[in-house]
Amino acid sequence: MKVTFLGTGTSQGVPVxxxxxxxxxxxxxxxxxxxxxxxxxxNDVSLVVDTGTDFRMQMLRAGIKKLDAVLYTHEHKDHTGGLDDIRPFNFSQQMDMPIFGRRQVLDQIQREYSYIFSANKYPGIPKVDAIEITENPxxxxxVSIIPIPVLHYKLPVLGFRFGDFSYVTDANFIPDESLKLLEGTEILVLNALQKESHISHFTLDEAVxxxxxxxxxxxxxxxxSHRLGLHDQIDSELPTGIALAYDGxxxxxx
Structure with a gap:
């Protein structure tokens, strides 16, 4: 398994x-x-978690030419706003793109991208196969994937576990049941927004x-967030085995 960070910024990106x-x-x-x-x-399966508003540039920068499915953590725009740019994969792979998410997420996507789901489809629009995540795994x-329920303030969000790798973003609370699902993880990704207290994200100290x-x-x-501080400075202050991710x-x- 190879993991690439396509983006590591908050909803405004950095720089703001x-x-x-x-x-x-x-x-x-x-x-x-x-x-x-x-x-x-x-192996030979290519997956993306979330298609934010930088999705097109992320695909170009990473040189990703094949995509088998998209997994959605939640419905916020900075995680779904680039869905329209799956069209080149539709054309090159001659297939509808499977998108996986909770029912609430898929419903939100259907509202925001109503033209994709219209009965009278305009030529050239994205083609998706919306699949609700109902099983665990x-x-x-x-590829077997374990959904990890967490909370983003009061909003349900899914993290995902792929074998010994677990990915949790946009959370400030992980229930005990989900902590059990994370046991034995070798490599963990966790959100750490800033040093100051925040209503819906882990702070740096909370993430540590x-x-x-x-x-x-x-x-x-x-x-x-840009409020966390310079990458080089913050990364050097973190405990052994914990580091800031960066794009690429x-x-x-x-």
């Missing part, structure tokens, strides 16, 4: 439009963050505490 802070003006490529998303290659092209509680060999933080970071698991 019009912002003059040190992070937004940084020349370090690790401080340039598209909206949060990952790509997974598991569920299967995508032979949660990472220690879960106990993965390596934890990467994602969904990072890759790792593999056997």
């Amino acid at each position: 439009i019009g912002c003059e802070c040190n992070v937004c003006k940084s020349l370090d490529f690790r401080d340039k963050r598209f909206r949060t998303s990952i790509h997974l290659e598991i 569920f299967q995508v092209n032979g 505490d949660m990472a220690k509680k879960i106990g993965a060999k390596q934890t990467y933080f994602t969904h990072i 970071l890759e790792f593999t698991l056997d």
